[in-house]
Amino acid sequence: MTALDIDAVKAFVTIVDHRSFTRAAEVLGTTQGAISVKLKRLEERLGLKLIERTPRLVRLSAQGAVFLDSARDLLAAHDRAIAGLSSVRRRFSLGIATHVAGPEIPTLLARLNAHDPALTIEVRLDNSRNLLDAFDRGDIDAAIIRREDDRRDGQVLAPEHFGWFATPTFVYREGEPLRLAALSPSCGVRDIATRALDAAGIAWTEVFLGGGSSVVADAVAAGLATAVFSCRLAPAGTMEVTERFGLPPLPSSEIVLLSTLSDAKSRQALRTLATAFREHRPPSV
Incomplete structure (x- = not known):
């Protein structure tokens, strides 16, 4: 045999x-x-x-x-x-940045569950800065975030490109403050946007602040404001308006995976997650 x-x-x-x-x-x-x-x-x-x-x-x-x-x-x-040899379920907590999480996330988690049904994953959604703080405190075991500042640790999953988005009917007149929607005062993407506007000498005013990514997306989709989005996650019905309104170009970043997990099974699960993220991530527009 x-x-x-x-x-x-x-x-x-x-x-x-x-x-x-x-x-x-x-x-x-x-x-x-x-x-x-x-x-x-x-x-x-x-x-x-x-x-x-x-x-x-x-x-x-x-x-x-x-x-x-x-x-x-x-x-x-x-x-x-x-x-059957072990009745103990393993678990780890995973943070995913709200401006990174897209429609592919359920597919990624399903792939991870199929890879290791005995693994329980606790998912936390927040902005990159808060998740990075939680990771450094040991509150979460792993995080998929936008790279923050000059920090170089973590496994690079993909580049991330940003743009200014608004509806085709959104009106912005030169000399008037740009109506801006942002996630929260602690959001790194908001900092990128406001620093770029200040450097270009463009006045701005926040008409929506906080309330989550869905509220910001709704405000932009309703034509009430413009906002910075990842080019792959811009709300339906919006368009990139950088050139149209003479807005400053925005620097690209990277999506990285941070982890403190060291056991072989958890590391294997993270490799599965990283591979699935790359395969299912929609291309940038």
């Missing part, structure tokens, strides 16, 4: 799920070379060619397609057996 290496089977299924040796290596926390070696050994053990690989394409062979369902069943049975 042929005995199969669970890690090799997991490598095969992960390659199939991500259609990439590189992404499979990221998810499994290993190297592309190690993934290739595991797949080769599995194929040799089975005497089958499971994956067809070209410089531009990774896909299942006909024999791989037949084996795939059995491979998933084997991994599921293995995971159930391991989970």
Whole structure:
């Protein structure tokens, strides 16, 4: 009887799920070379060619397609057996900045739950500055935030670009204070906006302050104000108005993942989260 290496089977299924040796290596926390070696050994053990690989394409062979369902069943049975050895659920608290969280977040959390059903995640939504303070105090275990100031720690997940957004009917006359909506006085994005306006000598007045990102988005969508948004998260029906109103360009930033988690399973869960974020994050406009 042929005995199969669970890690090799997991490598095969992960390659199939991500259609990439590189992404499979990221998810499994290993190297592309190690993934290739595991797949080769599995194929040799089975005497089958499971994956067809070209410089531009990774896909299942006909024999791989037949084996795939059995491979998933084997991994599921293995995971159930391991989970049955422990009745203790693990948990960690994750902070996600409100101006980072987009429609992809439920998908990310679902992916994380599928990766490790025994892991309970407590999610906290707040602005980046408050989450960074909470992370430094040890109140949360991990945070996905916009990079703050000159702080260089953390894993970079993606660049973040900002713009001035308003409705096509929003009226701004030169010489009048720009009507501005912002999340809160402690919001770093608000600081970026007001510093840029001050440096350009543009008068401004806040007509909406606080109330959460949905209130700010509603104010802008109603044509009552303009606001700075991530270019990927601007409210529907709005447009980028930097050139139209002669507003100052805004510096880009980075979205980073901070974590104090050190155990192997939690680190693996974070790698899964980071990979899923990159895959599901909508492109900037």
